[in-house]
Amino acid sequence: APGGPGLPESLSRLDEARRQFPAHQPGHYHERSGRQAVGRPDQARGAYQAVIMSGRGDTYSQEAEKRLKGITAKEHLKKAGRMFQENLYEESLLEIEAALSLIPDYAAAHFAAGMAYVRLKRLKEAVDAFKKTVEIIPAHTDALWQIVTLYEVQASYEDAISNLRKIIALNPLSARSAEAEKRIQDNERKIEARRLFDQSAVLIR
Numbered sequence: 001a002p003g004g005p006g007l008p009e010s011l012s013r014l015d016e017a018r019r020q021f022p023a024h025q026p027g028h029y030h031e032r033s034g035r036q037a038v039g040r041p042d043q044a045r046g047a048y049q050a051v052i053m054s055g056r057g058d059t060y061s062q063e064a065e066k067r068l069k070g071i072t073a074k075e076h077l078k079k080a081g082r083m084f085q086e087n088l089y090e091e092s093l094l095e096i097e098a099a100l101s102l103i104p105d106y107a108a109a110h111f112a113a114g115m116a117y118v119r120l121k122r123l124k125e126a127v128d129a130f131k132k133t134v135e136i137i138p139a140h141t142d143a144l145w146q147i148v149t150l151y152e153v154q155a156s157y158e159d160a161i162s163n164l165r166k167i168i169a170l171n172p173l174s175a176r177s178a179e180a181e182k183r184i185q186d187n188e189r190k191i192e193a194r195r196l197f198d199q200s201a202v203l204i205r
Contacts, residue, residue: 073099077109080116089116107136111143123150139170148183155194157187 080095093116099109114129127150133143144167151160164180164187171177 069102073102073106073109076102077106077112080109080112084112084116084119087119089119092116105136107133107140110136111140114143114146118146118150123154126150134166141167141170141176145176148180152183152187155190157191157194161187 076095076099080092080099083089083092083095093113096109096113096116099106100113103109110129110132114126114133117123117126117129127147130143130146130150133140134147137143144163148160148163148167151157151163161184164184167180168177
């Protein structure tokens with residue numbers, strides 16, 4: 001199993017096999033799996049690249065390319081997180097975009113983009129990013145809550161209610177569902193208040 005007590009010895013044997021058979025793809029492929037399992041992404045990257053360079057589109061090289069993209073995308077997202085913490089939101093978005101160019105359906109990156117857009121007050125783009133997150137992971141309640149809040153800020157109470165009902169449907173007995181029920185009631189009151197205001201405005205005219 002990855003990370004088990006025999007892993008260091010296995011890696012040592014794979015190192016030796018790679019030295020003896022440098023073009024042997026399975027050896028490179030399994031070595032990079034081991035490197036990644038024990039937290040050595042740089043060495044895992046080298047093993048992935050060796051598989052890709054020596055392959056001709058076979059299963060090993062295709063899988064290695066996929067995993068290499070995954071490592072690189074995570075590195076971009078990690079860097080984006082550091083920039084976000086430093087209030088460098090535009091720069092953070094550039095790193096997020098780099099991650100998404102490698103893995104378009106990277107839910108964590110879409111969510112991170114939404115948070116950056118919120119800080120930049122680019123609310124429409126924030127909603128779109130959170131919606132994409134939910135499209136990839138329908139049960140992503142954090143993204144749904146962000147969508148609700150953004151709709152409420154923009155007085156789109158009907159849309160907020162629609163997403164609150166999605167939260168309730170995911171787990172009707174949860175504390176979040178109870179909070180969602182209260183938010184629905186609050187939004188319904190705001191809708192009614194707006195309706196009465198509009199009626200009064202018509203009568204005044």
